[in-house]
Amino acid sequence: MIALLLAAQAATTLDSFDTPGRWKAQGSDGVIATASEQGGALRLGYDFGKVSGYAFVARSLAIDWAADYEVTLRVRGTGGLNDLQLKFTDASGANVWWFQRRNFRPSEEWQTLRIRKRDIEFAWGPTADKVLRHSDRVELVVVRGRDGGAGTIEIDDLRYVVLPPPTPLPPPRASDPRAIDRDPRTAWIGKGGEGWRIDFGGRQSLGGLTLRWEGAAPRYAIETSDDGKRWAGVRTVDGGDGGDDPIALADLETRWLRVMLPRGAKAARLAELVVEPPEWGRRRTRSSPRWPRPRRVAPFRAASPNSPIGRWSGRMAARHRD
Known part of the structure; x- marks a missing residue:
């Protein structure tokens, strides 16, 4: 030995x-x-x-x-x-x-x-x-x-x-900064076929997301990319009723992340996207068997930095299916 x-x-x-x-x-x-x-x-x-x-x-x-x-x-x-x-x-x-x-x-x-x-x-x-x-x-x-x-x-x-010590990353860049400015009075406004995306400046880890919608956003997809060109879906939500959507994405790593609205969808307002730390996702996965999860899960890939865990008021009328 x-x-x-x-x-x-x-x-x-x-x-x-x-x-x-x-x-x-x-x-x-x-x-x-x-x-x-x-x-x-x-x-x-x-x-x-x-x-x-x-x-x-x-x-x-x-x-x-x-x-x-x-x-x-x-x-x-x-x-x-x-x-x-x-x-x-x-x-x-x-x-x-x-x-x-x-x-x-x-x-x-x-x-x-x-x-x-x-x-x-x-x-x-x-x-x-x-x-x-x-x-x-x-x-x-x-x-x-x-x-x-x-x-x-x-x-x-x-x-x-x-592994060597981690290299500090630059501040993240978003296609519309209003969705990460921590100001509930501002929002990204998208319509069907459009998406909002964020570049973390390097591979980051996250445990999930809390999406804060103004009004309803019944259908949307969360996708990740390593190069900003080829995207892989990690969650698809059907039946979201607005408010706060907490989505566990335990042990996910990525450079880019985007939220896509399907073609034909009505306009939606994303007031804030909060990136949750890895521990948040692991706690939700372990301790919340009835935690609302997206109905469809596309091939799992990798995404992102720490944010404080927020409270949520909305609920997703969605189910998880392997």
């Missing part, structure tokens, strides 16, 4: 899974868990049967954590929607930090999970220091979620990159 002291901006392979025997599988009562090698990767097989619980693989791995970092892990598999966790514990096993991806459905093709420092939270334990500075063990866990059942999770290329 070797502690990894990592230099800034250096990428280190924590585990290439060439020796999958280092990992041991275990399940809670009534849950079947197996570990096996699969084409140079580690496969966790699980079967929840008719019970709730969890299955995991774990190994000893000592890591000294830097001030800022990113962890990447290649994942693929089979099965339904369940919760995926990556846990790091100290030598005592009593103090636990974790990354959680709720309602995770593995794809048959490899995908890369990118886990930033802010995505890893203190889960539980007696320590007074909640900051992850050193860990001695890593676990990959599947917790029964909506679907349960049987399936597999394959993992490969667990890597760690130490």
